[in-house]
Amino acid sequence: MHLAVFGGTGRTGSRVLALALARGWTVTALARNPQKITVTDALLTVIAGELNDTEALRQTLVKADAAVIALGTGVDLQATQMLSQGTAQIVTALTAAGVQRVACLLSGWLFYATMPPQFIEITRDHARQLALLEASSLEWVAVCPPALIDRAARHAYKVAINQMPGVGYMEIGVDDVADFLLRAVVEPEYVRQKVGIAD
Numbered sequence: 001m002h003l004a005v006f007g008g009t010g011r012t013g014s015r016v017l018a019l020a021l022a023r024g025w026t027v028t029a030l031a032r033n034p035q036k037i038t039v040t041d042a043l044l045t046v047i048a049g050e051l052n053d054t055e056a057l058r059q060t061l062v063k064a065d066a067a068v069i070a071l072g073t074g075v076d077l078q079a080t081q082m083l084s085q086g087t088a089q090i091v092t093a094l095t096a097a098g099v100q101r102v103a104c105l106l107s108g109w110l111f112y113a114t115m116p117p118q119f120i121e122i123t124r125d126h127a128r129q130l131a132l133l134e135a136s137s138l139e140w141v142a143v144c145p146p147a148l149i150d151r152a153a154r155h156a157y158k159v160a161i162n163q164m165p166g167v168g169y170m171e172i173g174v175d176d177v178a179d180f181l182l183r184a185v186v187e188p189e190y191v192r193q194k195v196g197i198a199d
Contacts, residue, residue, distance in 0.1 A: 001020075001025045001026070001065050001066065001185075001186070002025070002026040002027075002028070002063050002064050002065045002066075003020050003025050003026070003027050003028070003064065003065070003066055003067065003068060003182075003185065004027075004028050004029070004030070004060050004061050004064035004066070004067040004068070004099070005017050005020070005027055005028070005029040005030075005067070005068050005070070006029075006030055006051070006060075006067065006068070006069045006070065006071060006086070006090055007068075007069060007070035007071040007072060007105070008027075008029035008030070008031060008037060008070070009031050009032075009033065009036040009037055010070055010071070010072045010074075011072065011074075011148070011150075011174060012070045012072065012105055012148070012174050012177055012178060012181075013068070013070030013071075013072075013105075014037075014039075015174050015175055015177070015178035016068050016070055016178045016181050016182065017029055017037070017039060017044070018039055018178075019175070019178045019179065019182060020182060021039065021041045021043055021044060023182070024043070025043065025182075026043045026044075026063075027041075027043060027044050027045070028044075028045045028046075028047060028059075028060050028061075028062075028063070028064060029044070029045070029046050029047070029060070030046075030047045030049055030051070030056055030057065030060040031046055031047070031048065031049075032048075032049070032050055034046045034047075034048045047059050047060045051085075051086040051089045051090065052089055054093070057089065057090065057093035058093065058096070058097065060093075061093055061094065061097035061099050062097065064097070064099050065099070065101070065185075066099065066100075066101035066102065066103075066185035066186070067090070067094060067099055067101070067102045067103075067185070068102070068103050068104075068105075068181050068182075068185065069086075069087060069090055069102060069103070069104040069105065069129075070104075070105045070181070071083045071086050071087065071105070072105075073122065077118050077119060077121060077122045078121060078122075079121040079124075079125075080121065080122065080125050081125055081128065082125070083122075083125045083126065083128075083129055084125050084128035084129045084132060087104065087128075087129045087132050087133070088132050090102075091132050091133065091136050091138065094136075094138055095136065095137065095138065100138055100139045101138075101139045101140075101185050101186075101191075102133075102138055102139070102140050102141070102185070103140075103141045103143055103181045103182075103184035103185050104129060104130075104133060104140060104141070104142055104143065105143050105145075105177070105181065106126045106129060106130060106142050106143065106144050106194075107119075107122070107123055107126045107144055107145070108144045108145055108146040108164050108170070108196055108198070109123040109126070110123065110126055110127060110130060110142075110144050110194065111144065111162075111163055111164050111194075111196060130142050130194065134192075139191045139192065140191070140192060141184040141185070141190040141191060141192075141193060141195060142193070142194040142195065143177070143180060143181055143184055143195055143197065144164075144194060144195060144196050144197070145172045145177050145196075145197050145198065146164065146169075146170035146171055146172060146198050147169075147170065147171040147172070148171070148172065148173075148174050148177065149171050149172065149173050149174065150173070150174055151173040151174075151175070152173065152175055153173060153175035153176045153178075153179055154173060154176060154199065155176065155179065156199065157172055157176045157180065157197050157198060157199050158197070158198060158199070159180070159195060159196070159197050160195070160196045160197075161190075161193050161194070161195060161196075162193065162194055162196075163196050164196035164198055165196050165197065165198050166198055170198035170199070171198065171199060172197060172198050172199050173199070176197070176199070177197065180195075180197050
């Protein structure tokens with residue numbers, strides 16, 4: 001498997017990158033600041049560039065079999081269109097490159113009509129990302145976790161289509177999210193589905 005990673009310097013994307021390499025996958029990652037990717041591996045190629053850099057996107061995807069989009073804003077939950085604008089550029093590039101399979105990290109709040117006020121704006125942009133995927137011809141998987149926790153993978157998380165796999169407060173370790181993002185680009189049952197995952 002040759003995987004393209006977008007958002008590979010972030011909290012989840014960096015775990016995706018490391019886990020893919022640990023599994024012997026070839027990885028090409030696009031990074032605005034390549035020095036933030038501290039992993040070195042013969043199977044890793046880092047392309048310097050922004051998400052609006054058409055040539056950098058093309059180079060990232062030139063040999064890819066699939067892609068993971070793990071864009072984020074860190075702890076900044078303010079109104080933004082950065083995630084959806086970046087996803088629009090990636091979707092266009094994937095289509096041009098003929099790369100069909102893509103797993104995109106979104107949020108479990110997409111399953112709920114109401115949510116705490118601090119999550120409303122970021123969830124709106126996640127919804128715009130989802131709409132871009134749905135409007136495309138790609139074999140996309142929207143991965144929607146609840147609260148992310150920094151802990152080692154437990155490999156015991158639950159998966160549900162079009163809903164969260166439980167009720168009330170839920171969480172999941174970032175390493176388990178990375179594991180499912182890699183599953184999502186190879187397992188067929190999640191294609192063109194919004195998937196809830198949680199411990």
